Amino acid sequence: MRTLNLSIKQKYLDAIKDxxxxxxxxxxxxxxxxxxxxxxxxxYEIEDENANALPxxxxxxxxxxxxxxxxxxxxxxxxxxxxxxxxxDQPIEYEYGGQIWVVERVVYDLGRIxxxxxxxxxxx
Numbered sequence: 428m429r430t431l432n433l434s435i436k437q438k439y440l441d442a443i444k445d446x447x448x449x450x451x452x453x454x455x456x457x458x459x460x461x462x463x464x465x466x467x468x469x470x471y472e473i474e475d476e477n478a479n480a481l482p483x484x485x486x487x488x489x490x491x492x493x494x495x496x497x498x499x500x501x502x503x504x505x506x507x508x509x510x511x512x513x514x515x516d517q518p519i520e521y522e523y524g525g526q527i528w529v530v531e532r533v534v535y536d537l538g539r540i541x542x543x544x545x546x547x548x549x550x551x
Contacts, residue, residue: 428486428487429484429485429487430485430487430488430489431462431483431489431503431535432488433453433491434491434492434493435451435492435493436492436493436494437492437493437495440492440497443501443537443540444499444543449536450534450536450537451534451537452533452534454530454531455508455530455532455533457523457524457528463483463533465480465481465482479508480531482507485503487500487501488500488501488537492546495545498544499540499542500542501537501538501540501541502539502540502541504536504537504538505536506533506536507533508532508534509531509532509533509534510529510531511529511531511532518530
């Protein structure tokens, strides 16, 4: 199984465990692109027929609370990339390292809780 490791605030981890948070969003940046997107041999995004980047397919996400160390392994039902748009429905762009980047994010549809642990450091 392919597992993505993510840090998360405790309140969001609790919402996932309670079933109130069913999606996780992560912005793609030049420093994390290899973690989230499928890349070709030259390091460019692999895109679908609609020019949307293809996320790396993960089976599950291991969420770890930044505050307490609590964890939850959660099934990933689906994932997709979304380009972020401004108020005029145009892609949001920024310059980094002499290149123009489009702001995009990966959306993970979360499924069942496979396992969760409560750290001994958690305050009750």
